[in-house]
Amino acid sequence: MNTVVQLCYFVAAVLFILGLKGMSSPRTARKGIVWAGIGMVLATVATFFHPDLHHAVNYLLIILAIAVSGGLAWWSGKRVPMTDMPQMVALYNGMGGGAAAAIGAVELFKAVSQIGATSAQQLAAQKDLGLEQVEQFAAGHSHVGSLLGADHAVLGISGALIGAVAFSGSLVAWAKLDGRLHRNQLLPAQQLVNLGVFVATVLFAILSYYTDGSAVIIVFFVLALVFGVFMAIPIGGADMPVVISLFNALTGLAVGFEGYLLGNPAMIIAGTVVGAAGSLLTQLMAKAMNRPLTNVLFSGFGTATADAGSDPEGEMKAIQAEDAAIMMGYANQVVIAPGYGMAVAQAQHKVWELVELLQERDVSVKFAIHPVAGRMPGHMNVLLAEAGVPYDLIYDMEEINAEFDRTDVVVVIGANDVVNPAAKNDPSSPIYGMPILDVAAAHNVIVIKRGKGKGFSGVENHLFFADNCRMLFNDGQKAAGELIQVLKKL
Incomplete structure (x- = not known):
């Protein structure tokens, strides 16, 4: 069997x-x-x-x-609404890390119980040994590491550490994405505190290998959970897609380690694959922001203290839905760049209805997707797929950037930082060097936005003040509905 x-x-x-x-x-x-x-x-x-x-x-x-x-x-x-999908992903990913940590806890406490068996008969029964072998067994298995074996103990403790960090860190990510937590530090000099907690966690992880009691293991898990919270707290909201991907990689790694501890090949292979895929995705996401992972984890980008860069010149110029619809209806090519605002407004279905009307007028329409648009990897792709947008209309940043200079109208709906020219033109900006969608190169840009506020990173968007940009101030779904009504009358 x-x-x-x-x-x-x-x-x-x-x-x-x-x-x-x-x-x-x-x-x-x-x-x-x-x-x-x-x-x-x-x-x-x-x-x-x-x-x-x-x-x-x-x-x-x-x-x-x-x-x-x-x-x-x-x-x-x-x-769960599609706007809350990033929160759900963060929460469920945390559950995976917590499950891996729980497996490690069970195995570690089981080893402690075997070491502390109340009698030779009990110890013999637990390990299927004869009484004459008990003394020899007990002499060679006086702590967790010797009982489990060096490789199993090291991987089990490592998986427990990584899983606990992924669990508590993912809960913080969920709370931030859900608007339940707005703090970027819990204590003064938070990063130094984090370093101290990390060192203490590693120390107790090592002590857990050599312990023969439960107290050290309990402290180890408490420290690991606290470190996960402290690790995620300083990370700014604009970095959440990278953070979610990172915690996903950690969860996979923890599951793979605990699978080895249990001798379960399904867990080993699945955990390893998820860990590797999550690691690659994290690197790709960080690359898409042109920032090293250490900068994501320790810079606090997207927090209230981030340097906002230089102020843009000019002023925002508003446009009415009638004028915007006419501009789009008589264009040769329209490119739509969606962002988190489209998700908040749940406007994806109205946007697709708008696109179908434009296509009926022989207007070429494409969607431009930035790798970190939204609050999780692939967020915009999920929304557009839900609305029934054909995959061949969806283009990645590398595929679409060359087409903007020959595009008549770009419609930016809910995107901010990923279309900000300051990333290319303002060395003082926190997002300088981040690859962006070059929507500013289009003949005309229409930005659908509820107000004049800054993006999630707190950085002023220079695009909104450009000569070829017009602001359609409205909720994404309502704005798309107004554009649809005007197009139907043309």
Whole structure:
């Protein structure tokens, strides 16, 4: 039976890989999710037949956990609006890290209980040893590391540390994205405090290897959770896509380590793949912002204390929906650059309706997507896919930037920092050097925005003051609706 279980785990791991590969493209993302889901079901079912499950209480706990967590996930997944999708991703990713940390905690405390067995008979029963072997066994297994084995103990403790950090850090990311937390430091000299907590956490991680009691392990987990909170607190809101990706990588790494501790190939392979993919995505996201990861983690970009750069010249020039619709209706090519404001207004369906009207007038329409537009990797792609926008109309930054200088009208809806020319022209700006969508090169730019406020990073957008830019002040969905009504009358 054990062979069958391990084979099921291996097949599940293969399905996880196929699912992750499918999710690398919007065209195959739905299929990838289905494959990964089938793999998860297979791994879960195989667990019921694992030889270590000897008692009815184990089955009862597994069924109860699946029922409760599955029910909550189904309920929350069905009701969450697309605007809150980044929060949900951060929260669920944190749950994965927390689960890995919990596995490590169970194994560490189990080892402590074996070391502290009250009698030779109990120790013998726990390790299937004869009484004559007990003294020899106990002499060589006096602490957690020696009992679990060096490799298992190191990876188990490392996975517990990384998982706990990912768990508490993801909860902070969720709170920031959901508007429940606005602080960028809890204590004076927060970064120095973070360094001290990190050193203390690593120290207690090492002590956990050599301990034969529970107190050190408890302190280790508390410190790891605190460090996760302190690590995420100083990070500015504009960096949240990178942070979510980073915590995703940490969760995958933790799961892979704990899979090795449990001897579970599905966890090892899935965790390793997710960790590697998350790491690559984190690097790509940081590159898209032209900032090293250390700068993301320690600079506080997007916080209230960020340097706002130089003030732009000129003034914002407003435009009415009628004039904007006429400009778009008689254009040869229109490019739409969406951002988080489109998500907040839930305007993606109205935007697609607007695009269909333009296409009926033989206007070429494309969507320009910046890698860090929104609050999570691929946020805009998810919104547009939900609205039914064909994938061949969606272009990445590298594909679309060369076309802006021959584009008649660019419509920026809810985007800010990713279209800010200050990233190219203002060396004093915090976003200087970040690759942007070159919308300012278009003949005309229409920015749909609710007000004159700054973006999530707190940096003034020079585009809004450009000679070829007009501001359509309105909620994204209402503005798109007004444009639709005017186009229908043309």
